[in-house]
Amino acid sequence: MLKKEKSDVKNPTRRDFLTTATGAVAGAGLVGACWPFIQSMNPTMDVLSKATTEVDLGVIKPGESKTVEWQGKPVFILHRTDKQIDEMRASNGGKDPIEDEKRVDVPNWLVVVGLCTHLGCVPSRKEEGWLCPCHGSVYDNSGRILKGPAPTNLERPPYQFLSESKILIGNNKV
Amino acid sequence: MNKLVAWIDQRFPLTQFVKQELTEYPTPRNLSYLWNFGSLAALVLVLQVITGIFLAMHYKADAKLAFDSVEHIMRDVNYGWLIRYMHSTGASAFFIVIYIHMARTLYYGSFRKPRELMWWSGQGLLILLMATAFMGYLLPWGQMSYWGAQVITNLFRATPFIGDQVVIWLRGDFSVGDATLTRFFALHYLFPFIIIAAVGFHMVALHYVKSSNPSGINLQAKDNIPFHPYYTIKDFFGFGVFLIIYFVFVFYSPNTFIEADNYIPADPLQTPAHIVPEWYFLPFYAILRAIPDLFGGVVAMALSIIIFAVLPYLDRSKIPGGARYRPFYRLLFVVFSIDVVVLSYVGAKPPEGGLILVGQIATFMYFALFTALPAISIYEEKWLRRRGLPPEVEELITAEENQRDIREGKTQS
Structure with a gap:
């Protein structure tokens, strides 16, 4: 026993190894223990279950728009008339140019998140698009920013047509 | 790093604190x-x-x-x-x-x-x-x-x-x-x-x-x-x-x-058939129930926790430490431990039949042990000294007695 202790003193790297190994295991354990606590602050199961919204399009007449809730955010669904589609096809938007074709899946239906890309207010519906009441950003009927402080077009949420008159907003692969 | 520590040390006793309370803090070797x-x-x-x-x-x-x-x-x-x-x-x-x-x-x-x-x-x-x-x-x-x-x-x-x-x-x-x-x-x-x-x-x-x-004696510096x-x-x-x-x-x-x-969600209109506190409250709960009077029960329960405070004065023995070298004190400790277990058991069961009496006896024992401690510790000290303590302990006690005599002006000739 005494002999062994002596060799430890002579060979301190053995102690270093033990100290490092103990510290590494304890450190890994501590980091691992943080995981459940960090995860517990992420959206809970009942919140995730509200991650998609199904919308019946049948009730929206041409030229009308409807606001639905998706993940606690407003989503504008605009049933565009042929005239509106033609107008939008003719322009390329403003500050954040993009063709109208890329803004929609089906030309009649525009689906955008109804939060101004400036600071997140809900723009109000106008004949020619939307106007944000907070700082006056103006969007057209393709949800593209025309003027005002907002940097980008209204965001396109992920959605898919379940049938001709029904869409599912959100990614159903959670 | 060293610079940072030096900077802090000028403003906050970091190194001194770590030394005094950790790396040089003396701890008995026999814990x-x-x-x-x-x-x-x-x-x-x-x-x-x-x-x-x-x-x-x-x-x-x-x-x-x-x-x-x-x-x-x-x-x-x-x-x-x-x-x-x-x-x-x-x-x-x-x-x-x-x-x-x-x-x-x-x-x-x-x-x-x-x-x-x-x-x-x-x-x-x-x-x-x-x-x-x-x-x-x-x-x-x-x-x-x-x-x-x-x-x-x-x-x-x-x-x-x-x-x-x-x-x-x-x-x-x-x-x-x-x-x-x-x-x-x-x-x-x-x-x-x-x-x-x-x-x-x-x-x-x-x-x-x-x-x-464990020895009950303050160790010398070399034993820390x-x-x-x-x-x-x-x-x-x-x-x-x-x-x-x-x-x-x-x-x-x-x-x-x-x-x-x-x-089962709380229902203010119905008490569960058998209501028990959490296990850690059981002994005190048993003492509460042992006294067939609201006021007396509450007082007994409060006393059962507060009474620990006077222990340093109840133990009159001059022999340092606790049960390790003091057989009577050890016996009291064992009886007290068993008594607490009995109280816990009684506290967990419905108050019926013989258990009521058991709870009352155990409650009496609980307080009796505290009350008996001064007399027992004094008697134990005499008994142990008569049989001969290890010379080191005897020395320790006489030294303390002498010191107290000097303090009280009874100088020895």
Whole structure:
């Protein structure tokens, strides 16, 4: 026993190894223990279950728009008339140019998140698009920013047509 | 790095503090594993505070929502089941650790001079812990939560003259209700921070009088070793063993410490057929029930906790330390331990038949042991000295007697 202790003193790297190994295991354990606590602050199961919204399009007449809730955010669904589609096809938007074709899946239906890309207010519906009441950003009927402080077009949420008159907003692969 | 430390040292005694309280802090070399339970209690306190803060992020302190919000934590919150079971198991673990810590203090006489303030602050910590645990138990708003709180708040009816008003004031309602739940939540969140402050006091006192040790005699300097690394690593080893046992319960048997009735939402119109407090309150509950009178029972129960405070004065023996070298004291300790176990058993059972008498006898024994201690310790000292103590101990005692005589002016010729 005494002999062994002596060799430890002579060979301190053995102690270093033990100290490092103990510290590494304890450190890994501590980091691992943080995981459940960090995860517990992420959206809970009942919140995730509200991650998609199904919308019946049948009730929206041409030229009308409807606001639905998706993940606690407003989503504008605009049933565009042929005239509106033609107008939008003719322009390329403003500050954040993009063709109208890329803004929609089906030309009649525009689906955008109804939060101004400036600071997140809900723009109000106008004949020619939307106007944000907070700082006056103006969007057209393709949800593209025309003027005002907002940097980008209204965001396109992920959605898919379940049938001709029904869409599912959100990614159903959670 | 060294520059940074030097910068801090000019403004804050960092290096000095680490040296004095850690790397050069003298600790008796002969401490057994029973001296691990203080640091273990600190570990459990930290676990309870952390899990509690994360639970509070999802819990709703509202009589209509509380029960469901706990189920929400169990089912919907990511790892909510783990955090809640850690917290509920942690409550029991806290009491196990604290009771062992106290038993060690009793057995080895660590409460004796000069550690009275450690003993009393520890006792204050126990009472704070009990209050915190009691208020936390109401929060799940199950049947046991509700009726436990109803019964315990009713104890304050024993307050002379204004009993009924005090109870209503405590509850903020005519029975335990939404107001009670919300205030219990607020205080359950506050108390741990008071506990942390009291632990600070406990630690300052400890580092002044230093740890006791199994021999009961203050060791000479050469028999002390620095706290770090010897006792840091020993404490960490204790943490490892504790965590293994703790997580066996958390993962495999989390409902061992939860009454099944508490999964029934609180119903103010119906008391569960068999109502019991949490296991850690059982001995005191048995003492409460042993006295067939509200006021007397409450007084006896309060006394059963407070009476520990006078122990340093009840033990009249001049022989240092506790049970290790004092056979009579050891016998008292063993009888007391058995008595507490008997009381726990009686407290867990319905108050019927012979058990009532057993509870009363055990209650009598509980107080009789305290009362008998002065006479027994004096007799024990005489008996042991007659039979011959080890010369070192005898020397120690005579030295102390001489010193006291000098102080009192009875100089020896």
